Amino acid sequence: MGDDVKYKDAKSDLPYGSNAKRKVVPRRSCKKEDKVFFSTLSDKKLEKMTIKELNDYTREISKHQAQELKKRRRILKNRRYALKCRVKSIQKSVNMKEENLSLEKGLSAAKRELKTILSERDNYKSKYVQLYNHVFETFSASTAIRASKLAD
Amino acid sequence: MGDDVKYKDAKSDLPYGSNAKRKVVPRRSCKKEDKVFFSTLSDKKLEKMTIKELNDYTREISKHQAQELKKRRRILKNRRYALKCRVKSIQKSVNMKEENLSLEKGLSAAKRELKTILSERDNYKSKYVQLYNHVFETFSASTAIRASKLAD
DNA sequence: CTGATTAGTTAGCAC
DNA sequence: GTGCTAACTAATCAG
Numbered sequence: 001m002g003d004d005v006k007y008k009d010a011k012s013d014l015p016y017g018s019n020a021k022r023k024v025v026p027r028r029s030c031k032k033e034d035k036v037f038f039s040t041l042s043d044k045k046l047e048k049m050t051i052k053e054l055n056d057y058t059r060e061i062s063k064h065q066a067q068e069l070k071k072r073r074r075i076l077k078n079r080r081y082a083l084k085c086r087v088k089s090i091q092k093s094v095n096m097k098e099e100n101l102s103l104e105k106g107l108s109a110a111k112r113e114l115k116t117i118l119s120e121r122d123n124y125k126s127k128y129v130q131l132y133n134h135v136f137e138t139f140s141a142s143t144a145i146r147a148s149k150l151a152d
Numbered sequence: 153m154g155d156d157v158k159y160k161d162a163k164s165d166l167p168y169g170s171n172a173k174r175k176v177v178p179r180r181s182c183k184k185e186d187k188v189f190f191s192t193l194s195d196k197k198l199e200k201m202t203i204k205e206l207n208d209y210t211r212e213i214s215k216h217q218a219q220e221l222k223k224r225r226r227i228l229k230n231r232r233y234a235l236k237c238r239v240k241s242i243q244k245s246v247n248m249k250e251e252n253l254s255l256e257k258g259l260s261a262a263k264r265e266l267k268t269i270l271s272e273r274d275n276y277k278s279k280y281v282q283l284y285n286h287v288f289e290t291f292s293a294s295t296a297i298r299a300s301k302l303a304d
Numbered sequence: 305c306t307g308a309t310t311a312g313t314t315a316g317c318a319c
Numbered sequence: 320g321t322g323c324t325a326a327c328t329a330a331t332c333a334g
Contacts, residue, residue: 051320074320079312081322086311088323096248103255110262117269124276131283203305226305231327233307238325240308306334313328319321 041069047076193221199228 041057046069049057054073058066193209198221201209206225210218 075313077321078314082312085324093245093248096245096252100248100252100255103252103259107255107259107262110259110266114262114266114269117266117273121269121273121276124273124280128276128280128283131280131287135283135287227328229306230329233309234327237309309332311330
């Protein structure tokens, strides 16, 4: 806890993407002996290594160092999982927002179209009624009343 | 770092809401002397304390203990901020989803209505055209062609 | 300092 | 063991 030694290569190795907001300051400390040891294997290499390759690598080193390496590998992998997880959830909300927008567009288009068709319908209806009444007025005055009933 | 003493009251005090998924195991270690000291002040109390009350409280204890208390208070507050932040973002996506659903409903309703009005319009149009043609056929055979042109 | 947010770490689950 | 996710911690920013 009182040991402030940081990974030597962590700063140059850490960020996966651009990291404008957070100044990357490694926080995990470890023993001095491990610091020297760890610096011989970059985080990038360690992360991409298969478990088999790692076993081959750790065959020649101490039990403790091997455990620390595995632990660090797990952390590095988890870091990437977490990033992926966040990107995924951001993507999800972006998609929802897009879908929302397209639905809104579709809805307003449908309403516009509805208005048009509605006025067309009313137009044809009134033209029909007018013609109907006109025709019956021409032949008999009593049929004008009937016409409005028949108009629908 | 080799000191595995945990906060005695952390487990009973930690979760704000139900925490079904994660078994809350305190992870932060501290010195034994602090363990005894910290147990006299619950996390809940420490978090709700104002900075002034904390200062009054820490007047009688050592500099180191006071610093540790402040640090723990900050952690507890941050924990709550993080929770709030998560809830907020969850709420946001829930709201988007709801809005999406209501938009989808609205859209399908509008399309249904559109279909109805469209068939009504076509109905009136054809009735109008039929009547128009019938009328002109009655008076002159040559006007039937003209009728379809005038129908709109 | 307080509160919010982002990135990294840890625990635990599912496979 | 691997991958994912929720909660937690730490760093940083805005106010």
